[in-house]
Amino acid sequence: MSRPAAMDFLLPDRLDEALHAMAARAGTVPVAGGTDVMVRLARGLERPPAAVDLTRIPGLARWERSAGRVRIGATVPYTRIAGELAGPLPGLAAAARTVGSRQIRNRGTVGGALGTASAGGDVHPVLLACDAEVELVSARGTRRVPVREFYTGPGRTVRAPDELVRAVLVPEAEGPQSYAKAGRRGALVVATCSFAVALWPSRGRVGTGIGAAADRPLPACEAERFVAGELAERRLWRSRGPLPDSVLARFGELAAAAASPADDVRGSSAYRRHAVAVLARRALGWVWDDYRADRTAKEAACA
């Protein structure tokens, strides 16, 4: 049996060293938690000339709040997102809680999810619903890309081969958010399809994201426009009245229409489209109920 080609495994403790390594040799692969990339390396599915471990670079493992956004370093693991950011980022924390097992959540990172860019990755729908921005860095400089422009195809993004995801910037929640995931089991499962919704009352906006129901994560733009129009026309942001069932149902239909799911081992295209409609309808119903309950709580506190 032939031995696999040698691969350098680099352990920089400074970002500039990592960027230099990425620029120096084409095909160099960054490693964060390793929950995707180490599986591929172990199975011999890829054999890069070098791998660069990012976990010793202190600046990548921090999050901070600034100017109404949370800037999450690329190697902050899901466990910390779920445990430390449920207040400012309830949707992202909810999605992080659904990822894999405790071991996977202890290792896996948002930077790694953006590197893999799997259509079924749990954090992507929430990043879309929140209009997050991805910060990319290379030896050539830094740039920020709206997450809605980040995904370009199956496992493909606008990230150049020498660029690293340095951080993701997520606006702090100003209303309820929800992440709904359908899978073959209730836990420890990759999504068959998923849906995120976030309310932005100050802008009269409802953000959405669909997972595992197209070749990439994507927003349900027509559903967003429809429900924003209904909420404005019916003055529901102010009155916090109930959302009619017809609005919830139409929202679900438009979300399903935005999806273009494929048949695979996790589910048929028809099932996925149906499930997106159900998840979207439920997720919007939940966040709207929470929005209304918030008024009740404030009124009770003032009485």
Ligand SMILES: Cc1cc2nc3c(=O)[nH]c(=O)nc-3n(C[C@H](O)[C@H](O)[C@H](O)COP(=O)(O)OP(=O)(O)OC[C@H]3O[C@@H](n4cnc5c(N)ncnc54)[C@H](O)[C@@H]3O)c2cc1C
């Ligand atoms: C058993 C198991 C269960 C899983 N369950 C789920 C699940 O339920 N939900 C889910 O969403 N995912 C799941 N995953 C997939 C995986 O855990 C996630 O995609 C995770 O976010 C990957 O993060 P990581 O830090 O481990 O990435 P890594 O494996 O280190 O890297 C993943 C990819 O991103 C690149 N990369 C890493 N960091 C960067 C960076 N900073 N900049 C640019 N590129 C980078 C790597 O080169 C590689 O291509 C599961 C994986 C396993 C093995």
